[in-house]
Amino acid sequence: MINTELRNQVKERIDQVNDAYLLEEILNLIDFETSKEEIFSIPSEHQKELDISIEQMKKGQTISNEMVEYKVQQWLSK
Numbered sequence: 773m774i775n776t777e778l779r780n781q782v783k784e785r786i787d788q789v790n791d792a793y794l795l796e797e798i799l800n801l802i803d804f805e806t807s808k809e810e811i812f813s814i815p816s817e818h819q820k821e822l823d824i825s826i827e828q829m830k831k832g833q834t835i836s837n838e839m840v841e842y843k844v845q846q847w848l849s850k
Contacts (some may be wrong), residue, residue, distance in 0.1 A: 789795055814822065828834065 786795070786798065789798075
């Protein structure tokens with residue numbers, strides 16, 4: 773499909789959307805993809821925490837997602 777046809781299909785679909793949240797997300801996606809600005813940089817204090825987390829992963833100090841979900845369910849049922 774050529775760009776003109778795709779563009780027309782997108783416009784038609786967007787015209788049918790009544791959900792403000794979805795429209796905002798579409799706009800955010802377009803803004804993100806067309807932005808000429810610098811890539812997001814992580815603040816140094818956040819980078820330190822990420823470095824700690826990576827070291828914990830390397831040492832095997834992690835738990836599975838299934839265990840986290842189980843613990844959350846246990847906590848919510850109290």
